[in-house]
Amino acid sequence: MTYPSLKKCGVCGLMKPSSQMMPGDLVRAPIASLIEVEHPQWSADQFICLEDLNTYRALHIEKSLIAERGELSSLEREVVDSLREHELLSANVDDEFIGQRTLGDRLSDRLAAFGGSWSFLILFTGGMAMWIGVNAIVLRTSAFDAYPFILLNLVLSFIAAIQAPVIMMSQNRLEARDRMRAEHDYRINLKAELEIRHLHVKLDELMSHQWERMMEIQQMEVELMTELCRGKNR
Structure with a gap:
């Protein structure tokens, strides 16, 4: 029987499976700065569990909304809490509304x-x-x-x-x-908008990382070709 490899979270200090961990270098810079404020010992070389990452991600979204719109309404705060808890907002409004009707409401209907x-x-x-x-x-x-x-x-x-x-x-x-x-x-649309915005930023960061790695690989290939050419000339 094989067990999943465990890694230590640099924020909470708990050992968790690799599937529940995120490398620090893949964390967005604004979120990483929030983590470093509360946990100065954390760095991009360490890992962070998805639970703590969602907490700081929701905190970053909350601060962004406050900066854009001022004080958050109860609906917007509910969306932020759902992002923090990783919960779904979809619900059957008709069933919820029907369940709140009184006897007089049903009779009048x-x-x-x-x-x-x-x-x-x-x-x-x-x-x-x-x-x-x-x-x-x-x-x-x-x-x-x-x-x-x-x-x-x-x-x-x-x-x-x-x-x-x-x-x-x-x-x-x-x-x-x-x-x-x-x-x-409105709650669902706001959450979808925040999720899409986060995905766009994440894709840009991944493309940037891939571009940097491709440049490093290309530089290594150039160096190897240069060394091979020097060896043949000798």
Whole structure:
């Protein structure tokens, strides 16, 4: 059985597998400066574990956001904390919103849904036609609501007075859900933007390191060719 090689983190001092370590020379300069402020003994020749690297990376992002935007909002601080803890921000906003509804909220939503359906329109139209028919034709002489149907107008006014607040409550909750979705999208977009920015800088640093190594290899090849030419001339 083979065990993964262990390396010592220059920040926390713990021995961890190589897969959880990052060479110090690959750490970005701004992050390395933050590490050296709190740990002067750390250098680019040492290693740092990914857990500590994520902590200082989140600290660097937080300072960058403060420098760009001033004081961080609660949403931006939540994004920074998710970067520090390496957590996901994706969530089902609809399930979270539905779970927060009270009994009155569920009742008003059902009433608003029924009041805006064809079933309500058909039943309401049929009820009005039956009311008018009974009072104007069947019970013409002893109608309980004779023309001009004052009682019917009172019932309609009562229905309109109840229906309007119910619909407004339902619309307010829809707006609250849309705001929750917008905040959730903003957190995800901000985190994606920070991650992409970090990847761009990391790619530039890797290309710079590769270019330096290629130049070193090319210089060694030139020196070897020079020595071979000198040996042949002798």
